[in-house]
Amino acid sequence: MRVILALAVLILGSTGGEIAITHGMKTTREPARLRPLALLRFLGRAVQNGWFWAGVPLMALSFYSLLVLLSWEPISLVIPASALSYVVGTFGAKYLLGEQVSALRWAGVVLVCAGVALVAAG
Amino acid sequence: MASERRLRIKTLLMVLAMVVCANVGDLMLKRGMSRIGAVQLTASGLAEAFRLTVTNGTIWIGIFFLTGFMLSYMTVLSWADYSYVMPAGAFGYALLTLLAVIFLHESVSPRRWVGVVLICVGVLLVGQTKPRTTALASEAVA
Numbered sequence: 001m002r003v004i005l006a007l008a009v010l011i012l013g014s015t016g017g018e019i020a021i022t023h024g025m026k027t028t029r030e031p032a033r034l035r036p037l038a039l040l041r042f043l044g045r046a047v048q049n050g051w052f053w054a055g056v057p058l059m060a061l062s063f064y065s066l067l068v069l070l071s072w073e074p075i076s077l078v079i080p081a082s083a084l085s086y087v088v089g090t091f092g093a094k095y096l097l098g099e100q101v102s103a104l105r106w107a108g109v110v111l112v113c114a115g116v117a118l119v120a121a122g
Numbered sequence: 123m124a125s126e127r128r129l130r131i132k133t134l135l136m137v138l139a140m141v142v143c144a145n146v147g148d149l150m151l152k153r154g155m156s157r158i159g160a161v162q163l164t165a166s167g168l169a170e171a172f173r174l175t176v177t178n179g180t181i182w183i184g185i186f187f188l189t190g191f192m193l194s195y196m197t198v199l200s201w202a203d204y205s206y207v208m209p210a211g212a213f214g215y216a217l218l219t220l221l222a223v224i225f226l227h228e229s230v231s232p233r234r235w236v237g238v239v240l241i242c243v244g245v246l247l248v249g250q251t252k253p254r255t256t257a258l259a260s261e262a263v264a
C-alpha cells in the first residue's frame with residue numbers, strides 16, 4: 001500500500017511538475033541560439049516565470065518519493081512501474097497543454113511505455 | 123522546410139544531452155542511496171535520511187548531472203512539445219542496454235531485448251511526428 005501511494009506521488013508529481021514547467025518554458029521564449037550566454041539569459045527569464053516555480057515543488061516531491069522508493073524496492077521494480085508516467089504525461093500534454101497527439105505519436109508513446117517497463121524489469 | 127529540419131536537429135541534440143545527463147545522474151543516485159540503506163517512513167527516519175543524503179558526495183555528483191538534465195530539458199521544452207520530448211527521452215534506456223552489452227559484456231535477457239526494440243520503434247514513431255504542434259507565445263529574442 002505504501003509503495004502504491006509513493007508511486008502515485010512519483011507519477012503525478014513528475015508529470016504535473018513537467019507540464020507546469022513546459023507551460024512556463026513555452027511562455028518564456030526560447031533561447032536565440034544554443035550558446036552559453038544565450039542559455040544563461042534564457043535561464044534568467046525562465047526563473048522569473050511563475051509556472052516554473054509551480055512545477056519545481058511538484059518535481060521535488062516526486063524526486064523525494066523516488067529516493068524513498070529506491071530504498072524500499074529494487075530499481076527493476078520502481079522504474080517499470082513509473083513507466084506509466086509516459087501515458088499519464090501524454091494525456092496531460094493533450095488536455096492541459098493543447099498539444100496535438102496524433103495516432104502515430106500515441107502508438108509511439110504506448111510502445112515506449114511497454115518497452116521501458118520490460119527493459120527495467122530486466 | 124529548412125527551419126523544420128533545423129528544429130528537428132536541435133531538438134534531437136538536446137534530447138541526447140538530456141539522456142546522457144539523466145543516465146549518469148540516476149546511476150550516481152542509486153549508488154549513493156544503496157550505501158545509505160532503507161529509509162524508515164517516520165519523522166526521525168526521514169530526517170536521518172535527509173541528513174545522510176545531503177552529506178553524501180555520490181548523491182551530489184548525481185544532483186550535478188540531474189541539474190544538467192534539467193537545464194537541457196527546460197531548454198528543449200521552450201520550443202518542442204512535451205509529448206514529443208518525453209517519449210524521445212526514453213531512448214536512454216535502450217542506449218544504456220546497448221552500452222552494457224558492448225562495454226561491460228553483460229548478458230541481457232530476451233525480455234529486456236524485446237523492451238529495447240519496443241523503445242526504439244516507439245521513439246522512431248514519435249520522431250516521425252512534428253516536434254512542435256502548439257503556437258509559440260512570442261518569437262525568440264537574444
